[in-house]
Amino acid sequence: xxxxxxxxxxxxxxxxxTMAGALNQALSDALSEDDTVLVFGEDVATLGGVFRIxxxxxxxxxxxxxxxxxLAESGIVGTAIGMAMNGLRPVVxxxxxxxxxxxxxxxxxxxxxxxxxTRGRVxxxxxxRIPYGxxxxxxxxxxxxxxAYYTHTPGLRVVTPGTPADAYVxxxxxxxxxxxVIFLEPKRRYWSxxxxxxxxxxxxxxxxxxxxxxxxxLITYGGALATTLEAAEADDRSAEVIDLRSLAPFDDxxxxxSVKRTGRAIVVHEASRFCGYGAEVAARVSEQCxxxxxxPVLRVxxxxxxxxxxxxxxxxxxxxxxxxxxxxxxxxxxxxxxVQAAG
Amino acid sequence: xxxxxxxxxxLLPGPTPVALLDAAGQAIPGDSLDMPGDQVLLALYRxxxxxxxxxxxxxxxxxxxxxxxxxxxxxxxxxxxxxxxALRPQDWLFPTYRDSIxxxxxxxxxxxxxxxxxxxxxxxxxxxxxxxAPQCTPLATNTLHAVGMARAxxxxxxxxxxxxxxxxxxxxxxxxxxxxxxxxxxxxxxxxLVQNNGYAISVPxxxxxxxxxxxxxxxxxxxxxxxxxxxxxxxxxxxVRRAVTAAAAGAGPALIEALTYRVEAHTNADDATRYRSxxxxxxxxxxxPVTRLGEHLGRRGLLAAAAVAALEAQAEAEAxxxxxxxxxxxxxxPADLFRYVYAKRTPELRRQQHELAAELADLEEAGNPS
Numbered sequence: 001x002x003x004x005x006x007x008x009x010x011x012x013x014x015x016x017x018t019m020a021g022a023l024n025q026a027l028s029d030a031l032s033e034d035d036t037v038l039v040f041g042e043d044v045a046t047l048g049g050v051f052r053i054x055x056x057x058x059x060x061x062x063x064x065x066x067x068x069x070x071l072a073e074s075g076i077v078g079t080a081i082g083m084a085m086n087g088l089r090p091v092v093x094x095x096x097x098x099x100x101x102x103x104x105x106x107x108x109x110x111x112x113x114x115x116x117x118t119r120g121r122v123x124x125x126x127x128x129r130i131p132y133g134x135x136x137x138x139x140x141x142x143x144x145x146x147x148a149y150y151t152h153t154p155g156l157r158v159v160t161p162g163t164p165a166d167a168y169v170x171x172x173x174x175x176x177x178x179x180x181v182i183f184l185e186p187k188r189r190y191w192s193x194x195x196x197x198x199x200x201x202x203x204x205x206x207x208x209x210x211x212x213x214x215x216x217x218l219i220t221y222g223g224a225l226a227t228t229l230e231a232a233e234a235d236d237r238s239a240e241v242i243d244l245r246s247l248a249p250f251d252d253x254x255x256x257x258s259v260k261r262t263g264r265a266i267v268v269h270e271a272s273r274f275c276g277y278g279a280e281v282a283a284r285v286s287e288q289c290x291x292x293x294x295x296p297v298l299r300v301x302x303x304x305x306x307x308x309x310x311x312x313x314x315x316x317x318x319x320x321x322x323x324x325x326x327x328x329x330x331x332x333x334x335x336x337x338x339v340q341a342a343g
Numbered sequence: 344x345x346x347x348x349x350x351x352x353x354l355l356p357g358p359t360p361v362a363l364l365d366a367a368g369q370a371i372p373g374d375s376l377d378m379p380g381d382q383v384l385l386a387l388y389r390x391x392x393x394x395x396x397x398x399x400x401x402x403x404x405x406x407x408x409x410x411x412x413x414x415x416x417x418x419x420x421x422x423x424x425x426x427x428x429a430l431r432p433q434d435w436l437f438p439t440y441r442d443s444i445x446x447x448x449x450x451x452x453x454x455x456x457x458x459x460x461x462x463x464x465x466x467x468x469x470x471x472x473x474x475x476a477p478q479c480t481p482l483a484t485n486t487l488h489a490v491g492m493a494r495a496x497x498x499x500x501x502x503x504x505x506x507x508x509x510x511x512x513x514x515x516x517x518x519x520x521x522x523x524x525x526x527x528x529x530x531x532x533x534x535x536l537v538q539n540n541g542y543a544i545s546v547p548x549x550x551x552x553x554x555x556x557x558x559x560x561x562x563x564x565x566x567x568x569x570x571x572x573x574x575x576x577x578x579x580x581x582x583v584r585r586a587v588t589a590a591a592a593g594a595g596p597a598l599i600e601a602l603t604y605r606v607e608a609h610t611n612a613d614d615a616t617r618y619r620s621x622x623x624x625x626x627x628x629x630x631x632p633v634t635r636l637g638e639h640l641g642r643r644g645l646l647a648a649a650a651v652a653a654l655e656a657q658a659e660a661e662a663x664x665x666x667x668x669x670x671x672x673x674x675x676x677p678a679d680l681f682r683y684v685y686a687k688r689t690p691e692l693r694r695q696q697h698e699l700a701a702e703l704a705d706l707e708e709a710g711n712p713s
Contacts, residue, residue, distance in 0.1 A: 075521035082491020117465040178686040249689040
């Protein structure tokens with residue numbers, strides 16, 4: 001992990017930085033820009049977080065604004081709510097996806113609902129950062145894709161970056177948002193790197209077309225983005241890749257326009273298939289694009305199993321071959337004509 | 344005292360609850376706490392009389408079908424009024440659904456107190472007007488909000504204390520543990536007031552905890568615990584006032600357990616005869632908090648018969664006004680369902696709002712054929 005100052009220079013010089021570095025820079029810039037921003041959670045101050053995302057922040061901004069808390073996730077989110085009621089903007093870290101579950105009641109019963117409960121009088125500009133998903137050989141409880149729990153809760157924004165550049169700008173936007181944001185960080189992409197612009201103007205709630213294509217739309221996000229892009233490159237057909245970025249609210253406009261053009265769609269995510277986020281995407285696409293579709297909307301997802309142990313996780317995670325196989329199943333005309341000829 | 348150097352012993356509650364008045368309203372000598380001044384005692388009495396009349400009116404409104412549900416605070420007037428009177432205007436109150444009398448004592452409009460229980464909206468008042476958080480329904484979750492509010496005040500250098508109310512059942516919830524721990528580690532200016540009314544719906548305290556008292560739990564967190572007679576408004580006021588003053592001076596949090604009794608059932612939907620005896624209820628009615636303070640004031644010549652009559656007339660007038668206003672309620676606008684989910688409505692919520700509006704327009708057309 002580089003220091004904040006080194007990253008600053010790297011960003012300014014247009015050098016590549018990692019997603020971890022971009023997130024660190026975003027926190028640092030937010031703390032500099034707005035005195036009401038606080039960063040707290042387990043091990044975030046002295047250690048700099050188990051993934052070092054908050055490295056150097058306590059030294060730079062002091063232990064009043066960047067601090068370690070007792071080890072209790074409901075306590076972290078519950079006290080963040082009280083602080084936000086008193087005008088502060090907490091950015092809290094849950095150490096791992098499954099370790100956020102003790103905070104579930106505070107998130108769903110209060111964080112998501114207090115604005116509505118008070119007819120807009122109580123505003124909770126809180127960001128909950130959660131490293132999520134697998135692919136790093138983590139043991140049980142360290143690899144969950146928990147997005148659907150949050151996207152099913154009205155009142156929350158759920159955002160997940162797939163690239164370092166987006167990680168920076170989306171986290172800045174999330175901290176500025178007047179709504180609570182569940183910020184899901186795909187931990188297996190923490191060490192991917194690219195040039196990051198601090199000036200990019202990306203809205204918090206829009207998807208982006210990562211790769212243009214005309215035959216099929218691959219809809220994905222977070223940790224599955226890189227795999228999906230790889231599959232798109234490997235396929236002979238022209239695949240468009242959409243990175244959703246905002247899982248809630250959902251950017252219908254970008255997705256629907258693409259699928260109406262291509263006529264075929266596949267959703268790719270790591271999370272289990274049953275009642276997974278892809279089910280909502282497939283339903284929305286089917287409802288809004290039915291007469292444009294040449295084939296059913298398919299899902300390439302994790303199996304409906306508890307997350308596997310590290311030695312078996314490669315069998316669970318969607319890979320390039322599974323995405324290519326799904327593309328092949330989309331009732332292409334040559335297949336249709338073969339069927340007709342056979343009949 | 345909370346400000347003395349911390350030894351394990353000074354975190355423990357005394358062997359008996361702190362009390363300033365006995366059940367007959369006689370002053371109890373010898374306690375370290377001073378009896379509140381006459382004006383404070385009169386104010387406590389006044390707020391308890393008005394609060395009790397509000398409570399009986401709310402019960403009546405429930406029987407008439409005007410409220411969806413009402414959890415009565417009858418019997419707990421001394422806890423709720425004593426605590427609220429001990430707060431300063433800049434302090435925050437974090438109440439539960441059973442703290443209606445506390446809200447009325449704080450000055451929240453009675454109709455707005457009942458908005459939630461009437462089923463009109465989830466909360467009826469602006470929390471920032473009188474620094475009262477929305478009535479909290481999930482147990483113990485508000486303890487953490489109070490700690491966060493208080494911690495933020497300390498960070499910002501504000502002179503403010505947060506008082507959170509919870510019940511005996513809520514002390515079993517994990518959030519109470521986390522809140523006491525966070526508050527102590529942060530030395531946050533928070534007062535935890537546990538109204539131990541004997542029952543969590545039907546479950547008695549003996550099935551809730553094996554601790555010697557709920558106030559004893561404080562020592563495990565490094566928080567001083569105090570046990571107080573919760574039917575003695577003077578004692579509750581004095582104990583909470585001491586805790587608020589100490590917290591404001593930087594001494595950190597305090598845990599207060601007020602021993603009281605829920606005279607009514609859990610709510611109108613509950614049948615308390617299934618789990619407690621008439622004799623038990625009667626024994627607590629004999630320790631009534633309003634009568635107790637009234638006796639004391641009368642004995643000291645502070646409460647003339649004319650003043651009592653005037654106060655009762657005021658309580659009746661307020662109850663009549665509440666009845667009147669509850670008759671003329673308006674239905675909330677269905678469009679409000681979509682307005683406050685996010686700071687700005689999302690495209691999807693705008694679409695759904697139009698969907699509902701079209702449905703309602705169709706219904707109206709069908710109901711009013713032109």
